[in-house]
Amino acid sequence: MSESNHHDVDVAIVGAGLSGLFAAHQLLRAGMNPLVIEANDRVGGRILTEHVDGVPVELGAQWIGDTHHRMFALATELGVDTFRQFDDGEATYEIAGSGVLRETAFHERFAAELTGVDRALRLLDDMSAQVPLDAPWDAPRAHEWDAITAAQWLTDQRLAPVAERVLEICTVGILAVPMAEVSLLDMLYNLRTCGVGAELFAESEGGAQTTRFVGGSSQIPDRLAARLDGHIVLDSPVTLIEQNADAVTVHCRGGRAVHARHVIVAIAPTLAGRIMYDPPLPGVRDQLTQRMPQASAMKVFFTYDEPFWRADGLAGQLISDVGPGRMSNDTSPDDASYGQLLVFLEGEHARTYGRWPTADRKAAITDLLVRHFGSRAADFISYVDGEWAQRPWTRGCYNANMGPMVWTHFGAALTPPIGRIHWAATETATHWSAYMEGALDAAQRAVDEVLS
Known part of the structure; x- marks a missing residue:
C-alpha cells in the first residue's frame, strides 16, 4: 500500500471494491500504472466476509451464477475454489x-x-x-x-x-x-x-445463486489487492476531482493529491455524486445521481453444529410474508461440517427490523426459523447480522434502483465518460448489473475506454 501524499500515475481509480480492483488489475496487465484510492480501511466494498469463531460469514456479496463467466475465470486465475450451492430438499x-x-x-x-x-x-x-x-x-x-x-x-x-x-x-x-x-x-x-x-x-x-467460494467471497478482492501491492491507498476519501484537457487531479481528505491522465470512479452513482468536480459535471449527470439511491438489505446468519434441516428433507429455503425475514438459504459449507442458515431482510423489512435492538430482532427471526424448521432452529451456536445503510462508504446494498421517469429523462448520462472521468461500479454494467459479475463488466468497459 502506497504511503506518499502525492502521486503521478496513468490512471487514478476511486474505490477499492471489486470493480475498482479489477480495473486496476486489467490496467496493470496492459502496462499502465494505476492507483486505487479507497475511503475505507479495507478493500472489497460490498464484498465482506467476516470470521466468527473461525466460521466465515458472508455479510456482503456471496454467490455467482452459471453464466458469470468473468467471475469464474477470475476465481480460477486467483486460485479461489468454488462449490455448488446446496439445493436439495x-x-x-x-x-x-x-x-x-x-x-x-x-x-x-x-x-x-x-x-x-x-x-x-x-x-x-x-x-x-x-x-x-x-x-x-x-x-x-x-x-x-x-x-x-x-x-x-x-x-x-x-x-x-x-x-x-x-x-x-x-x-x-x-x-x-x-x-x-x-x-x-x-x-x-x-x-x-x-x-x-x-x-x-x-x-x-x-x-x-448456483455457486459459492470456498472460504468466502472476500478472497477475491483480497487476492486482487495482493497483486496490486503499491497501487492502493486506504483511508483516503476523495473530496474533489479536477480535470482539464490534459490531466486530472484527485484530491483526498488529509491532503493527498493524485495526478493522472484519467480517473475511473468505481463507486455507486449516488456516492459518486457526493464528490465535488471542477469544472462541475453537466446537470443531467448530477440530476441522475440524485435519483439513484442505494437499496436496503440486511443479512442475518444462524450457525448450528450441523445442517439438521436436511435430515427432514428441507433445503433450508423459506418464503414468508409474515417475517421478519421473507427468504432464507442454506449457507452451510460444502463439507457440511456445521450448519448455517441465512435470512434476508430486504426493502421495507431491512429498514424496519434493521433498526430494532439486536436482541429483539434475533428473537423475532428465531421464531421465524422455528416455525419453518422446528425447535432445533432455536439451538444455534452463533448469531451474526450486518446492515449496510449505516456503513458510511456504502450507504446501502445490494445496488441502486431507478424510480419512475429516471431512465427516460436521465439514464443516458449513466456511463459515458465526461472528459477524462470514466464511470464503473456494478450499477453501470450492461451484463448482470447489481452482481459481482456486473462489477467486472463495468470495470472492463471503463478500462477499454481508457486504453482506447
Whole structure:
C-alpha cells in the first residue's frame, strides 16, 4: 500500500471494491500504472466476509451464477475454489395466511392461483426482451413503462393474493427495495441485463445463486489487492476531482493529491455524486445521481453444529410474508461440517427490523426459523447480522434502483465518460448489473475506454 501524499500515475481509480480492483488489475496487465484510492480501511466494498469463531460469514456479496463467466475465470486465475450451492430438499412457504407448508403441499393447495405467477413471468420475459441493454430509454414502450412503478404493474395483473405475494417477495429479494420505488422499465432492465429471463425473479433466483467460494467471497478482492501491492491507498476519501484537457487531479481528505491522465470512479452513482468536480459535471449527470439511491438489505446468519434441516428433507429455503425475514438459504459449507442458515431482510423489512435492538430482532427471526424448521432452529451456536445503510462508504446494498421517469429523462448520462472521468461500479454494467459479475463488466468497459 502506497504511503506518499502525492502521486503521478496513468490512471487514478476511486474505490477499492471489486470493480475498482479489477480495473486496476486489467490496467496493470496492459502496462499502465494505476492507483486505487479507497475511503475505507479495507478493500472489497460490498464484498465482506467476516470470521466468527473461525466460521466465515458472508455479510456482503456471496454467490455467482452459471453464466458469470468473468467471475469464474477470475476465481480460477486467483486460485479461489468454488462449490455448488446446496439445493436439495423442499422449500417451505408461509403466504397469504397459509400457515407453514412444505413446497409440494403449497403448490398442490394453490396450483390454480400459482398459474398467475407463470403468466406474469412470461409477460416479463416478453417485455424485457424489448429493452436495449445500451439504451433502455429507446425501448418501444419505454416512456409508458417508465411512467409507472413495478408495484402498479403487479397490481394491474390482478393475480390471486398468494401469487401476487410470491412474485412480490421474490422481486424485492432481487431489487432490495419496495416495488413501489422502482419503475417498471428499471425492473425490466434488471431482467434484461441478467440474460436468464424471468427465472431470476422466480423463487429459486434461477441462475444467479448456483455457486459459492470456498472460504468466502472476500478472497477475491483480497487476492486482487495482493497483486496490486503499491497501487492502493486506504483511508483516503476523495473530496474533489479536477480535470482539464490534459490531466486530472484527485484530491483526498488529509491532503493527498493524485495526478493522472484519467480517473475511473468505481463507486455507486449516488456516492459518486457526493464528490465535488471542477469544472462541475453537466446537470443531467448530477440530476441522475440524485435519483439513484442505494437499496436496503440486511443479512442475518444462524450457525448450528450441523445442517439438521436436511435430515427432514428441507433445503433450508423459506418464503414468508409474515417475517421478519421473507427468504432464507442454506449457507452451510460444502463439507457440511456445521450448519448455517441465512435470512434476508430486504426493502421495507431491512429498514424496519434493521433498526430494532439486536436482541429483539434475533428473537423475532428465531421464531421465524422455528416455525419453518422446528425447535432445533432455536439451538444455534452463533448469531451474526450486518446492515449496510449505516456503513458510511456504502450507504446501502445490494445496488441502486431507478424510480419512475429516471431512465427516460436521465439514464443516458449513466456511463459515458465526461472528459477524462470514466464511470464503473456494478450499477453501470450492461451484463448482470447489481452482481459481482456486473462489477467486472463495468470495470472492463471503463478500462477499454481508457486504453482506447
